[in-house]
Amino acid sequence: MNKYTERIYNGIWKENPIFVQMLGLCPTLAVTTSAINGLGMGLSTTAVLVAANFLISILRNVIPGRVRLPGEIVVVASLVTVVDMLLEGFVPSIYSALGIYIPLIVVNCIILGRAESFAMKNKPLISAFDGIGMGLGFTIALMLIGAFRELLGAGTIFGAQVLPSSFQPISIFILAPGAFFVLSILTALQNKLKAPSATNGAAQKKGQITGCSGDCLHCAGHDQVKAE
DSSP states (O other): OOHHHHHHHIIIIITOTTTTSOOOHHHHHHHTTSHHHHHHHHHHHHHHHHHHHHHHHHHTTTSOGGGHHHHHHHHHHHHHHHHHHHHHHHOHHHHHHHGGGTGGGGGOHHHHHHIIIIITTSOHHHHHHHHHHHHHHHHHHHHHHHHHHHHHHHSEETTEEOSOTTOOOOGGGGSHHHHHHHHHHHHHHHHHTTOOOTTTSHHHHTTOOOSOOSOGGGOHHHHHHHHO
């Protein structure tokens, strides 16, 4: 496995932003009322991730350390604006369903976490592949959660009827509590199977969580700025 393929594999499985790192849970819980919404949000975030990683990696030696975060946010905000306008123009149904969560991609901790932990330290091409891997991992996670909620809450997947008409939908799964139920079930299964997860410590021990940990004081980027 070469280093480019490894970045994609890590993003989908070993460092999955949702199931392993537990990042970006706000849009995950909010938009996954259906599989198509999860797919739309995932692909939108993937596009921003790839472009942001690539551009930030190119600019890593140009952006001054003391304005590192504002510089990254400006790049990400510009890309999100482009994605927002494209969605509104070409897929208005997805745009309406995702609503405010499209602009909020700007502050998605997955994007800022990968910019800080990977793009600022690596070359543009490998950073772009890291964005592809993380984006695909995020998209797959959102689709799985959305499909599970849609199946139990409406009996459909991607709008197509799957369960028989005699099935009584469990409407709570397409409401807000359903998102927490599904995520808690998946997390419980991870812990039961001892799969790497931020909730059982296995991922940290194996060095798989390399994104934003929320501990800005001890972040490598913080140390770099302090040294400067």
